[in-house]
Amino acid sequence: MSALSDRRERERVHRHQLIIAAARELAETEGWEAVTTRRLAERVEYSQPVLYSHFHGKDAIVSAVAMDGFGELATHLRLARRADADSGQALRAVCRAYLGFAAERPALYQAMFILPTDLKFASAQTPPPLRAAFDEFVHCFPPDNPRRELFAEVVWSALHGMVVLADSGRIPAEGQQERLDFLVTRVAGVR
Structure with a gap:
């Protein structure tokens, strides 16, 4: 694996964990009803398509x-x-x-x-x-x-x-x- 591939994989893992952490934080503060892809995208500052590239809903x-x-x-x-x-x-x-x-x-x-x-x-x-x-x-x-x-x-x-x-x-x-x-x-x- 190249250095570029390694970096991209680390970034992908980081985004994945960031989305999970944001979902958990939002659920703990506002309840699971508040956890939507739109709200998560805003919180993690990524587009909804990026969220969908990690999670299918x-x-x-x-x-x-x-x-x-x-x-x-x-x-x-x-x-x-x-x-x-x-x-x-x-x-x-x-x-x-x-x-x-x-x-x-x-x-x-x-x-x-x-x-x-x-x-x-x-x-x-x-x-x-x-x-x-x-x-x-x-x-x-x-x-x-x-x-x-x-x-x-x-x-x-x-x-x-x-x-x-x-x-x-x-x-x-x-x-x-x-x-x-x-x-x-x-x-x-x-x-």
Whole structure:
């Protein structure tokens, strides 16, 4: 590859990340309804055709934001799990970290779990960042447990339900710690 080709590729990657960052920032400040190709083009100071050369519409932008989010979530959960791995409280720490991540980044969480994307969950096509986030739950269960992926899936599903129901006001936020304790001790069987 020539120096010119290298530079063009770096510029293309930079534009790609700039568009993702602008979409995320706009969604966090004004909601996903405000994220349009016109608004993004204005924010990143590129034409709409340049945006379309990177993404084929809003769903593709949401998917790219979600993919970045799964990478961040995996790192966030890994740090929480490792901090409490020796105390036997890894699952509780990962669950708390997950709930905190969702609360601190609501628009990102929407991109990852609520808005339509082409990301595949629980399949051979599951992207590595998504799988890495899920594996942090799996690692909270003993390796000799043949059903630890099922346990992790049920815990993640319950947490997701807690996030969505609390966010919509259907369950009170102040009961979150009690729900988390119930999930970890009764459903997952971790003391």
